[in-house]
Amino acid sequence: xxxxxxxxxxxxxxxxxxxxxxxxxxxxxxxxxxxxxxxxxxxxxxxxxxxxxxxxxxxxxxxxxxxxxxxxxxxxxxxxxxxxxxxxxxxxxxxxxxxxxxxxxxxxxxxxxxxxxxxxxxxxxxxxxxxxxxx
Numbered sequence: 078x079x080x081x082x083x084x085x086x087x088x089x090x091x092x093x094x095x096x097x098x099x100x101x102x103x104x105x106x107x108x109x110x111x112x113x114x115x116x117x118x119x120x121x122x123x124x125x126x127x128x129x130x131x132x133x134x135x136x137x138x139x140x141x142x143x144x145x146x147x148x149x150x151x152x153x154x155x156x157x158x159x160x161x162x163x164x165x166x167x168x169x170x171x172x173x174x175x176x177x178x179x180x181x182x183x184x185x186x187x188x189x190x191x192x193x194x195x196x197x198x199x200x201x202x203x204x205x206x207x208x209x210x211x212x
Contacts, residue, residue, distance in 0.1 A: 083122035083181025084134040090124045092137075092158065093180075096172065110191055115177040122181060133184040137171065138207035141179050143199050146187070151202065156180065 085093070097116045108116070135141050137156060144151040154167040156179060162170035169176045178190035179201060188199045 078186050079183040080123065080131075080134070083118050084131065084136075084183070085119065085122045085124055085181050086130050086136055087124050087126055089137050090119070090122070093119060093171065096159070109174075111174040111177045112172065114191070115180065118181065131183070132206055133204050135179045135182050135201060135204050136206070140203075140205040140207070141201065142203040143175075143179060143188075144202050146198050146200055153203075155207075 097112060097119065130136065135156060137158060140153065140155050142151060142153040152175075154169045154175070156171055156176050157168045159170040159172050162168055162173070171177060171180055174190070174192045178188055178192075178199070182188055182201050184201050184204045186201045188201065190197060190199070
């Protein structure tokens, strides 16, 4: 991992904290595994001001390209809040397994994540930031 821990912008962290109930104990038994893992990673994340965020980190509204390690499969999508999710427009919710897997990772980072079909190893190929971040 390029930056050792997830890099998350302060306002986005506040939104995610509400969505994932980061305050208090994690309720592992009632939470899907991918959200429990995201919750744990966010507790250890570097929370940064907007001015300190680097452009190669996946955040809300980033256009993200990921692939398998052998490049046999590639996918590009925009990471969004659940209310903006739209599969036809390739807008993936941060609360879906794929969205949770990439949040806070940087271009070039390998990602090992448990999806419904099992553990997959992917890499972040490219990250393009939206010019006006929608919150």
